[in-house]
Amino acid sequence: MSNIREVAKLAGVSVATVSRALSHPEKVSQASIDKVMKAIEQTNYKPNMLARNFRSTRSYSIVVLVPEISNPFFALLIRSIEIHAQAKGYSVLLGDTQDSQEREKSYIDLVETHLADGIIQLRPHTAEYPVHANPQFPYINLCGTEDTPGKCIRIDNVKACKAMVNYLLDLGHKRIGLITGLKGNPHTIDRLRGYREALEESGIKFDQKYIAEGEYTIWSGVNAADQLCELDELPTAIVCMNDEMAIGALQSFKAHGLRIPDDISVTGFDNIDYSSYCDPPLTTIAQPAEEMGKIAVDSLIKLIEGGALTHEEHVLDYEFITRKSTAAPSNGD
Amino acid sequence: MSNIREVAKLAGVSVATVSRALSHPEKVSQASIDKVMKAIEQTNYKPNMLARNFRSTRSYSIVVLVPEISNPFFALLIRSIEIHAQAKGYSVLLGDTQDSQEREKSYIDLVETHLADGIIQLRPHTAEYPVHANPQFPYINLCGTEDTPGKCIRIDNVKACKAMVNYLLDLGHKRIGLITGLKGNPHTIDRLRGYREALEESGIKFDQKYIAEGEYTIWSGVNAADQLCELDELPTAIVCMNDEMAIGALQSFKAHGLRIPDDISVTGFDNIDYSSYCDPPLTTIAQPAEEMGKIAVDSLIKLIEGGALTHEEHVLDYEFITRKSTAAPSNGD
DNA sequence: CTGAAAGCGCTTACAG
DNA sequence: CTGAAAGCGCTTACAG
Numbered sequence: 001m002s003n004i005r006e007v008a009k010l011a012g013v014s015v016a017t018v019s020r021a022l023s024h025p026e027k028v029s030q031a032s033i034d035k036v037m038k039a040i041e042q043t044n045y046k047p048n049m050l051a052r053n054f055r056s057t058r059s060y061s062i063v064v065l066v067p068e069i070s071n072p073f074f075a076l077l078i079r080s081i082e083i084h085a086q087a088k089g090y091s092v093l094l095g096d097t098q099d100s101q102e103r104e105k106s107y108i109d110l111v112e113t114h115l116a117d118g119i120i121q122l123r124p125h126t127a128e129y130p131v132h133a134n135p136q137f138p139y140i141n142l143c144g145t146e147d148t149p150g151k152c153i154r155i156d157n158v159k160a161c162k163a164m165v166n167y168l169l170d171l172g173h174k175r176i177g178l179i180t181g182l183k184g185n186p187h188t189i190d191r192l193r194g195y196r197e198a199l200e201e202s203g204i205k206f207d208q209k210y211i212a213e214g215e216y217t218i219w220s221g222v223n224a225a226d227q228l229c230e231l232d233e234l235p236t237a238i239v240c241m242n243d244e245m246a247i248g249a250l251q252s253f254k255a256h257g258l259r260i261p262d263d264i265s266v267t268g269f270d271n272i273d274y275s276s277y278c279d280p281p282l283t284t285i286a287q288p289a290e291e292m293g294k295i296a297v298d299s300l301i302k303l304i305e306g307g308a309l310t311h312e313e314h315v316l317d318y319e320f321i322t323r324k325s326t327a328a329p330s331n332g333d
Numbered sequence: 334m335s336n337i338r339e340v341a342k343l344a345g346v347s348v349a350t351v352s353r354a355l356s357h358p359e360k361v362s363q364a365s366i367d368k369v370m371k372a373i374e375q376t377n378y379k380p381n382m383l384a385r386n387f388r389s390t391r392s393y394s395i396v397v398l399v400p401e402i403s404n405p406f407f408a409l410l411i412r413s414i415e416i417h418a419q420a421k422g423y424s425v426l427l428g429d430t431q432d433s434q435e436r437e438k439s440y441i442d443l444v445e446t447h448l449a450d451g452i453i454q455l456r457p458h459t460a461e462y463p464v465h466a467n468p469q470f471p472y473i474n475l476c477g478t479e480d481t482p483g484k485c486i487r488i489d490n491v492k493a494c495k496a497m498v499n500y501l502l503d504l505g506h507k508r509i510g511l512i513t514g515l516k517g518n519p520h521t522i523d524r525l526r527g528y529r530e531a532l533e534e535s536g537i538k539f540d541q542k543y544i545a546e547g548e549y550t551i552w553s554g555v556n557a558a559d560q561l562c563e564l565d566e567l568p569t570a571i572v573c574m575n576d577e578m579a580i581g582a583l584q585s586f587k588a589h590g591l592r593i594p595d596d597i598s599v600t601g602f603d604n605i606d607y608s609s610y611c612d613p614p615l616t617t618i619a620q621p622a623e624e625m626g627k628i629a630v631d632s633l634i635k636l637i638e639g640g641a642l643t644h645e646e647h648v649l650d651y652e653f654i655t656r657k658s659t660a661a662p663s664n665g666d
Numbered sequence: 667c668t669g670a671a672a673g674c675g676c677t678t679a680c681a682g
Numbered sequence: 683c684t685g686a687a688a689g690c691g692c693t694t695a696c697a698g
Contacts (some may be wrong), residue, residue, distance in 0.1 A: 003674095003675060003696065004675065004676065005646070006673080013670090013684080013685085014686075015675090015676080015677095015685090015686095016677080016678080016685060016686080016687095017676085017683085017684060017685075019675095019676065019679090020683095020684090023677080027683075027684095027685090028683070028684085029683055030670050031683080032560060032684080045697045046442075046445045046446050047446055047675085047676080048387075048390075048447050048674090048676070049443075049446040049447055049448045049676095050383070050386055050390065050446075050447040050448065050674095050675085050676095051387050051447075051500060051674070051675035051676040051677090051690095052385075052675080052676055052677075053383055053387075053448075053676095053691065054381075054384050054387040054674090054675085054676075054691075054692090055675080055677050055678090055689090055690055056476040056676090056677070056678095056690090057381075057383065057690075061426070064427075069402075069408050069411055069415070070405060070408040070409060070412060070414050071604070072403060072405070075402050075403040075408060078402055078427070078429075079402050079403060079429055082402070082427055082428075082429045083431070085430070086436070086439070091426050091443065091448065092426065093394070093424050093425065093426060093427075094397075094411070094415055094426075094427045094428045094667060095415075096411075096412055096415045096416070099415070101486055103419070106419070110424065111378075111383075112379045113379050113380055113381065113383075114381050114384075114387075115382045115383065115424065125496075131525045143378065168377040170488060197493060218606060218607065218610045219610075222610070237676085238672055247607070248610060250612075251610050253611065254612060273403070273551060274551065274580070274607060277552075277581060277584050278611070279578060279584065279587060279611075279612050279614075298601045307685070327354045328590045336691060336692085337691065337692065338691080345680060346668080346669085347668065347669045347670075348669090348670095348691090348692080348693095349668070349670080349671095349693080350667085350668060350669075352691095352693060352694085353667095353668090353693090353694090354693065356693080359668070360668095361668085362667055362668090365667080365668080380691085380692080380693070381691055382692095383690095383691085383692095384674095384691035384692040384693090385672065385691080385692060385693075386690085386692095387675075387676090387690090387692075387694070388673090388674055388692045388693050388694090389674090389692090389694095390674075390689080432674075438684070483683095603685080643683090
């Protein structure tokens with residue numbers, strides 16, 4: 001493998017000129033650039049980026065911390081992050097934490113040992129942010145909540161879930177059930193608040209028996225819906241805190257002989273690909289994943305490069321998507 | 334930020350001893366190790382891995398090239414790769430190629446510029462393997478075919494698809510349709526071969542009109558199934574080359590008023606999470622994603638570290654999963 | 667087991 | 683615009 005010295009020798013210039021021709025061509029004469037490029041071609045030179053990064057104490061890579069890469073909504077975010085990071089010359093290190101504090105820690109270490117320049121965390125996180133003890137630490141939170149410390153890019157989950165419940169109330173539903181994610185999860189907290197606020201504002205009493213807890217997976221949606229099916233009087237609509245649980249709920253209700261939306265309306269959250277192909281397709285809330293990923297990358301790079309962020313928090317618009325899983329309650333309700 | 338020299342000074346040893354205490358403790362006395370560890374704690378020293386990697390000309394990271402991270406089967410593979418890579422001290426750089434030759438090239442560059450030590454490519458690939466011009470290049474192909482050059486880890490797709498068709502033949506089906514992936518894709522080629530061989534061996538003539546082309550996405554499965562629905566005489570069973578297309582096909586057939594499996598049986602491939610929750614759940618083929626990821630990582634690291642692989646090719650067992658989307662054809666067929 | 671020293675391949679003030 | 687030179691923070695033969 002040839003190095004910068006060989007290129008310099010062949011081109012008849014100094015190594016400094018070769019280095020500058022590659023990294024700061026505006027500081028070099030065209031004649032030198034030509035000589036250098038020719039020599040690079042002849043020697044088939046590839047710069048050793050490990051050396052360059054070491055020298056400039058920058059790894060040009062960022063860590064994406066994700067609790068579970070198989071989650072389709074997270075996959076959308078990751079894709080967006082990867083595209084925009086690459087466009088800006090950064091690589092993406094995948095950090096699938098599997099909800100393990102220890103694994104998370106090992107990825108934070110990557111930044112502290114200079115192997116990564118910063119972190120984007122996808123999961124809304126209530127646990128301590130070891131990361132955040134140091135406000136200088138380049139860290140962006142995607143999908144957090146109002147209370148997430150540090151820079152956070154998200155939609156207004158309270159408002160979105162409230163809009164969903166209001167939509168069902170407007171259709172005429174009175175008994176609206178809720179399948180939540182795990183209690184500690186900030187998405188759960190925000191969306192639950194939206195649910196309660198909507199009911200409250202239309203004078204319907206919050207009833208704990210209409211709430212079932214899941215954990216944002218399909219099978220947990222099945223379980224939660226099974227549980228609701230044991231009520232003496234079923235809700236006429238069920239709001240699910242994500243599409244996966246809604247899909248599980250569809251499955252459960254159908255197994256119990258219920259027709260959707262005739263007997264019971266079901267709603268999701270996230271608008272994953274599959275939500276428009278299940279039976280029936282889901283009424284849901286779409287988060288602007290592509291835009292969220294882009295803003296996260298731009299913000300993180302700004303932090304890394306020492307710039308101050310103009311906005312501490314980005315709250316983006318969501319989109320309300322109506323499909324066939326919802327309808328007015330049938331007569332008698 | 335403290336560096337190795339400060340630690341050495343505080344510990345009263347040379348920098349060489351500090352370096353060895355961290356990287357090769359077996360070469361250092363316990364007394365020295367203790368002094369070094371104490372000094373590290375006092376100075377809150379974090380080694381600069383960028384320097385270490387540069388010095389040892391190894392990045393300890395590998396690239397995972399994937400055509401589309403949103404594909405749930407690929408997500409399973411990536412998760413497995415990430416877990417096993419991390420366990421061996423390697424980071425995973427995500428390379429979502431979006432089917433762009435140019436993006437792919439830029440990830441191969443990462444290896445040539447020392448920012449990554451090797452590549453695992455998830456996509457079975459027929460295009461030229463620029464990577465593979467050099468047999469020294471640490472490269473592993475996951476999910477390839479018999480013809481994939483280089484080290485390849487996969488199941489026997491011909492055999493698996495043949496088994497699926499034979500299963501339907503055994504149920505009594507005679508007109509078996511096929512929804513394929515894109516023509517060039519090696520999975521498509523292998524699975525098509527399995528389909529043809531099974532028909533041939535039971536004396537059924539291959540009929541092009543029962544074949545519809547998709548591209549491994551849900552919507553393409555909908556389209557392909559819509560197309561098959563225009564036949565004068567429908568097949569009694571449809572084999573789909575992956576679960577997503579099968580899910581799309583379910584949707585289409587139901588929209589056409591067909592009952593599954595009563596009117597038409599549908600089968601998938603891959604056993605993605607959703608395949609057991611759709612309506613009806615899919616009969617499908619499970620690939621051992623966890624094991625495939627592990628072998629890919631182990632093999633790649635062996636290549637990186639200069640070892641020779643004991644097997645050029647790993648062909649793993651698949652699992653045949655029977656669910657409710659298949660049944661014997663109804664009377665009259 | 668330990669230390670002094672060379673050097674990995676670049677970048678970047680500095681002086682011209 | 684260019685070159686000589688110092689140096690980034692480590693690792694690793696080498697000699698003891």
